[in-house]
Amino acid sequence: MLSRTPPLLRPRDGDALRAELRAVAGRANVPVLFGGEVSAGTLHLTEFFGTRTNGLKGLVIPPSSGLGGRVVLQRQPASVPDYGSAMSITHHYDRPVLGEGIRSVLAVPVLVDGASRAVLYAAVRESMPIGDRTAEILVQAGRRLGTEIAIRDEVDRRLQMLGVLDSNRGNASAAVAEGIRDAHAELRGLAQSVPDGPLRGRLRAVSEKLAALVNDEVEAGDTPVTLSPRELDVLAHIALGCTNNEVAHRLSLQPETVKSYLRAAMGKLDAHSRHEAVVAARRLGLLP
Template sequence: MNSASDGLLRPSDGDALRAELRGLAALSKLPVVFGGEVHAGTLVLSEFVGTRTNGMRGLAVAPSSGLGGSAVATGKPRSVADYRSASTITHHYDAPVLGEGLRAVVAVPVVVKGEARAVIYVANRDSGVIGDRVADEMVQAGRRLATELAIRDEVDRRLRLSFARDAMASANTVVTEQLRDLHAELRGITQSVSDASARSRLRDVTEKLARLVSGVAAADDAVSLAPRELDVLAHVALGCTNLETAQRLSVGPETVKSYLRSAMTKLGAHNRHEAVVRARRLGLLP
């Protein structure tokens, strides 16, 4: 009925329509009950109870055309006591309708948020007004179906929001990991820069990057890590072993252990993971 019905988790709206039509057929006792969904304003007849021919199956009813098209356009029930001679509707579909032998017909739109999403019909092969009792039953069926579709729409809306949030979170995670890689790389490059001024500027950049990613406005002065301690911790945060960190920073593994141990002591951490978590909370690492 709309793009929401394309969702893999959404049940078939056609099944819901079919169930209402079968219930209506049992209640109304009329010989023919049928209906269809509205796609981009066009009603397509798809569900039938009591028909003898296939002439109306798959019939596309344009807005304002015929009885159903009028119901879609106005959003209100429409009826004729004798389809053949009715002057209140267009007669674009006389061949399939009269071929089925239908005379008295009532069409009720299923309206959700002001939009016709389906139309349900009852019909008699004799002319004459179809009574209020049947019309009331049709209106109730239409309301039940409208409520069901509205619930499905809301479920779809929430699922789409959830999927969008998950996708955004996943994208943010990827970006965050890339920024952490960049931070660690810059920390490594800084040590190879001989110019003291340039080295200081690079460290300032890495500190700003750490605060930006961690969301901490300013690093906590209560904990101050030496540049090499921060270099080691930045690589440890990426999951590097002591040996890998040593290779990246061009120092020995024992030196890495020493710096890491010192950083953990300053941070009050008992292990590598805890040290990284606390450093991020303090805005020292991204």
């Protein structure tokens, strides 16, 4: 989470924030962009594009203070067309903001489960409203970043669960194994819902760790069968008892596409039914 020290495998959330600001800079005609993460309700400004001074760097903004603190507290975008004379905000930060030459500012909260986890800003050096196009681009960036953080949180939650289960592996019950299988299938579906890249790879790697928890006797890389990611996605949900239509709904596929992946997996596993395919995949350590 943004408010905690990142786990070993979790990329730095500030890097994701910077990437979104960079994307906004490439699409919107706005001279100044900046933002920061929210920790324990307090906003820390760390990322900047287009600034001329160091006045804003490292500012710590508590809830309700200035425009950013107001946005953190209210969890809604807000703007002021003339920062220095705005009546809707406190003026604790007039010196660094006005010293940067900023007049008009838009702030957008990044929300995860209803809580503000970061704030993105766009600003101009004239007393004029931020344009609708820039506002929409910034709002979209905030939504993307919120989704990214939510996925990272879920991965961390699963990794923590792995640690708990691993420490109690000898006492794993059938109920725990079933929970692992459900989590495995959920992660497979979640991986497919994000753009191809490192995060998708991390989600699939975590799902493989879950499979390994229930298949201690199978060494990684020992299996002679290789299923494609989509074939494994489908089979993971079949293992939960889902029908083809239910799998299609969960994975945003057509039912015929699900049948095609299932047939391919069954062929590779030399299975004559979906049940045999699941049993074979578990025996090979491909499924938990």
